[in-house]
Amino acid sequence: MIELSKLTIEKANKSFVRGEFSAVELAEAYLSEIEKKNKRLNAYLEVFDDVREQAIAADKRIKSGKADILTGIPFAIKDNILIKGKRVGAASKILEGYIAPYDATAIKKLKEAGAVFLGRTNCDEFAMGGSTENSAYGVTKNPRDELRVSGGSSGGSVAAVAADMALAALGSDTGGSVRQPASFCGVVGFKPSYGAVSRSGLIAMGSSLDCIGPIAKNVEDAEMIFDNINGKDELDSTSLETSKLPNLQTSKLKVGIPKSFVGEGVEKEVINNFNDSIEKMKKAGAEIIDVELPMLKYALACYYIIMPAEASTNLARFDGVRYGPRISGDSSIGDYFKTRALFGPEVRRRILLGTYVLSAGYYDSYYGKACAAREAIRADFEKAFKKVDVIATPTSPTPAWKIGERSDPLSMYLADIFTVTANLAGVPAISIPSGKTANGLPLGLHLIARRGSDGKLLSHARFFEKM
Amino acid sequence: MISVEDVKKLADLARIEVGENEAKTLAKDIEEIVGYVQQIQHLSVEEVENIAVMHERVLAEPHNVFREDGTPHIAGEYTDVLISAAPEKKDGFVKVQKIL
Numbered sequence: 212m213i214e215l216s217k218l219t220i221e222k223a224n225k226s227f228v229r230g231e232f233s234a235v236e237l238a239e240a241y242l243s244e245i246e247k248k249n250k251r252l253n254a255y256l257e258v259f260d261d262v263r264e265q266a267i268a269a270d271k272r273i274k275s276g277k278a279d280i281l282t283g284i285p286f287a288i289k290d291n292i293l294i295k296g297k298r299v300g301a302a303s304k305i306l307e308g309y310i311a312p313y314d315a316t317a318i319k320k321l322k323e324a325g326a327v328f329l330g331r332t333n334c335d336e337f338a339m340g341g342s343t344e345n346s347a348y349g350v351t352k353n354p355r356d357e358l359r360v361s362g363g364s365s366g367g368s369v370a371a372v373a374a375d376m377a378l379a380a381l382g383s384d385t386g387g388s389v390r391q392p393a394s395f396c397g398v399v400g401f402k403p404s405y406g407a408v409s410r411s412g413l414i415a416m417g418s419s420l421d422c423i424g425p426i427a428k429n430v431e432d433a434e435m436i437f438d439n440i441n442g443k444d445e446l447d448s449t450s451l452e453t454s455k456l457p458n459l460q461t462s463k464l465k466v467g468i469p470k471s472f473v474g475e476g477v478e479k480e481v482i483n484n485f486n487d488s489i490e491k492m493k494k495a496g497a498e499i500i501d502v503e504l505p506m507l508k509y510a511l512a513c514y515y516i517i518m519p520a521e522a523s524t525n526l527a528r529f530d531g532v533r534y535g536p537r538i539s540g541d542s543s544i545g546d547y548f549k550t551r552a553l554f555g556p557e558v559r560r561r562i563l564l565g566t567y568v569l570s571a572g573y574y575d576s577y578y579g580k581a582c583a584a585r586e587a588i589r590a591d592f593e594k595a596f597k598k599v600d601v602i603a604t605p606t607s608p609t610p611a612w613k614i615g616e617r618s619d620p621l622s623m624y625l626a627d628i629f630t631v632t633a634n635l636a637g638v639p640a641i642s643i644p645s646g647k648t649a650n651g652l653p654l655g656l657h658l659i660a661r662r663g664s665d666g667k668l669l670s671h672a673r674f675f676e677k678m
Numbered sequence: 679m680i681s682v683e684d685v686k687k688l689a690d691l692a693r694i695e696v697g698e699n700e701a702k703t704l705a706k707d708i709e710e711i712v713g714y715v716q717q718i719q720h721l722s723v724e725e726v727e728n729i730a731v732m733h734e735r736v737l738a739e740p741h742n743v744f745r746e747d748g749t750p751h752i753a754g755e756y757t758d759v760l761i762s763a764a765p766e767k768k769d770g771f772v773k774v775q776k777i778l
Contacts, residue, residue, distance in 0.1 A: 312759040448743035506725065512715040523692065530693075532774055537765035543775035544693070552695040559696070560707055563688045567680075567708065568715075570691070580718045583726045621710050 213240045215375040220432045223378060224280050227273045234269035234283030237378075238262050238327055241285045245329065245376045252352045254361075254370040256290055257298060258330040265327040272325050280435055282325030287377035289368045290331045291338055292423065293412040294318050297328075301414045302346040303336045305553040306535045315412020316447065317381060317423050317440040324439050329377055332367030336555045337526065338388055338416050340364050341626050342612070345557040350614055353396055355653055359611040362392030368426050369396045379436055380426040385416050386514055387607075387630025389424040390642035394606035394655025397644045399676075400426050401433045401669070402630075404662050405637035406451040408437070409444035417521035418449075420514075420634040430643060430673045437665065453665050464671060466492055467502035467599035476625060477608040480648045485605045488645050488656045491678040492603070502595045502602060506587040507632055513588065514631040515624055516568050516581035523565025526558065560620060585635050592636045596661040601671050604629045606642040606655030629657055639665045641672045680709040 213232055226232050242262060249255050259265075262285075269283035288294060291301040293311035295318075300306035314322065321328075335345035343351040343366035351366040353359040354374035361370040365382025369389075372380050373396035382389040384402040393400025401424050408423045415421060425436035444450045468489065473482070493499055531537035531550030538549035554562065568577035595602060607626055617623050633640035638659055645656035656675065660668035682698075685705045689696040696704065757770060766773040 309763060312756070312763060445745070509718055509721055512718045515711060515715050516718060527693075531765060532772055533760075534763040535765065539775075543777050546775060547693040548695040551693055554694065556700075559689075559694055559700075560704060560711075562692050562694065563685065563704060564708055564711060566688045566692045567712065570688075576719055577715065580721055581715075584718055584721050587721070587725055619710070620707050621714055624711070624714075 213237060215240060215244065218378060219429060220280065220284055220378065220427070220435050223284060224278070224282070227278060227283050234266040234273065234327060235263060237283065238266035238285050238329070241329055241375070241377060244374070248354075248374050248376060251357065252354060252361075252370050252374060252376075253349050254332055254351050254367045254374065254376055255287065255330040256300075256302065256333050256348055256367070259297065259328060262327060262329055269325045269327055279324040281321065281439055283327060285327045285329050285378050286321065287330060287332045287368050287371035287380040288318070288328055289334050289365050289380070289382045291334060291383055291414040292318060292381055293414075294328060294331075297331065299331065299414070301337045302334050302348055303553070303555065303558070304347045305529050305550070308536060309534050311412075313412065315423070316409035316444045318412060320440050329371075332365075332371055332380065334367055334382075334388075335364035336558050337414065337522070338364040338383055338385055339522070339557050339561055341387065341391055341623055342617070343367065344614065345555060347555055352614070353611050355396060355651065356611065359613055359652070360395070362395030362607075362611060364388040364392075365400075365426065366392045369393055369398060369400065372396075372398050372426050372428060379428075379432055381436075381440075382424055382426050383413055384422050384424045384634065385420045386518060386627045386634050389426060390630050390640060390655070390657060391607050391626070393426055394642045394644075394657075395611035395653065397647075397653030398426060398428055399430055399433050399641065399643050400424065401437060401641045402633060402639065403437060403441060403665050404451065404453060404639045405634070406447075406449045407441045407453045407639070407665055409442070409447040409450045411444055411446035415525040417518040418525060419521060420518060422634070430641070430669055430676050433641070434669045434673075437669070441665070451663070453663055464497045464601070464674070465500055465599040466497045467500050467595055467602040469502050469504045469507065469602060469604065472504060472507050473604050476628070477605065478610070481605050481608060481610070481654060484646050484648075484654045485656070488603070488675075492675065495674065495678050500599050502599060504588075504591045504595055504602075506584065506591040509584040510588055510632045510635060511625065511628050513581045513584040514627065514635060515564075516577050517585065517635070519561040519565035520569050520578050521565070523562045523569065526554070526562055529554070557620065588632065589636045592638055592659075592661070600660065601668065602659045604657045604659070606630065606657040610648050610652035610654055633659050636662070638662045639668045641668060643672055643676050680705050680712065
């Protein structure tokens with residue numbers, strides 16, 4: 212019996228090399244967990260039929276002595292990241308039946324390392340949401356409390372890792388979609404600097420905000436995955452080489468706390484937990500510094516203008532001509548209207564909202580202003596990172612909520628307050644488990660670093676993880 | 679104020695069929711969201727002007743990202759796989775209803 216709950220990537224790799232268990236045995240152990248739990252949790256939309264073949268190939272590589280650290284490691288992949296020849300659909304009816312014609316760059320890199328893909332995981336439709344309740348295929352339940360949501364939009368990927376249905380996972384993060392579910396389910400979720408991981412093969416939502424990020428049981432695992440998938444890619448003109456970027460060198464770790472930002476609308480237990488984390492950081496030798504980020508008061512408004520604007524543009528391509536099903540109308544334009552009615556309610560809402568803020572007469576006062584605010588937010592971060600190495604906030608103002616509890620869209624949007632800031636500024640951010648509420652619901656500590664300092668952020672996060 | 683008529687106009691621009699009841703719900707939702715994001719308009723000129731002073735890019739952001747002209751791949755290399763994803767096709771083309 213392989214003890215999955217205590218397994219990490221490094222441990223699995225050592226066990227492979229020592230011959231304690233094989234990649235096939237490990238894959239089968241996860242498949243049997245999926246078999247047991249997935250009906251209840253709904254983390255996977257599909258378990259691939261070639262998992263065994265993938266694991267056999269990994270075992271061959273391990274035997275030949277050419278194993279990479281990720282060879283044979285079983286991954287769950289969010290349903291908006293393309294794996295050649297596999298179904299992919301962003302949990303939307305509009306992509307029903309669509310087969311990915313190529314590999315996302317992150318997938319290509321994981322394949323080169325010999326990783327094993329167990330299946331594709333549930334998410335909010337087109338990654339729009341914070342609970343997976345917007346999936347066309349039903350909600351993913353939180354493995355820590357099945358009456359509650361797993362968070363979102365990468366809820367399936369996170370639930371898979373949290374419930375030992377995968378050792379690690381890939382998600383995508385446009386406004387917190389890797390970090391918020393990670394905090395809801397008690398695992399680690401990392402959003403790299405914008406451009407650090409190629410977006411090629413990620414189904415687009417907000418192209419200036421989207422990032423692929425790892426979900427793992429600890430920071431070290433997340434780092435191993437990031438080290439594999441990051442890098443400049445000619446298929447994504449916004450991609451960057453982070454390793455060559457300057458890192459801030461300091462002997463004593465300085466942690467910035469934006470006090471005025473962490474207050475209103477945040478649940479008492481979350482605040483208390485955050486204050487405990489600050490105390491622990493102090494004890495661990497970090498210097499705590501108050502930082503002012505006055506422009507963050509515009510962050511959420513800014514995000515809910517820029518994101519729908521970009522999403523409405525990106526989603527214009529789903530027209531029933533090139534991919535997915537077509538619902539026929541009485542004319543060729545009628546085909547568009549009927550086919551695009553396949554979008555679920557939240558996606559329609561955001562497309563219309565995006566259309567609104569981009570329309571003549573509103574463009575300057577909404578989209579134009581939001582772009583200016585975004586620059587101001589970036590500048591705020593730049594200024595703050597002259598004084599501190601990382602900025603800490605809670606990941607989410609609340610723990611996981613009950614399924615169906617938040618029905619109006621605005622209350623759902625307000626939950627993204629801390630996470631959207633990092634996407635707007637393009638800076639790296641990570642959520643690490645920081646304890647639990649009295650009811651046993653996981654909470655997360657959110658750490659943000661300067662753009663391009665991904666490696667630094669991960670090493671700081673590793674330090675705080677051990678507090 | 680966002681009316682049901684406004685929503686219908688937006689849906690028309692976005693090429694999405696929206697029913698009468700849904701238009702009512704959407705009008706209420708969008709009204710509420712726009713009401714919230716409107717605070718962006720409080721951003722003052724002074725706040726924005728600060729950016730020029732404070733904003734130092736740490737990184738050389740990507741620029742001039744276009745590749746040189748050339749042949750990126752063999753003509754037709756991806757045609758079959760891309761066409762195969764279309765809901766209707768004929769003789770290597772994507773098929774749609776008559777446009778003109």
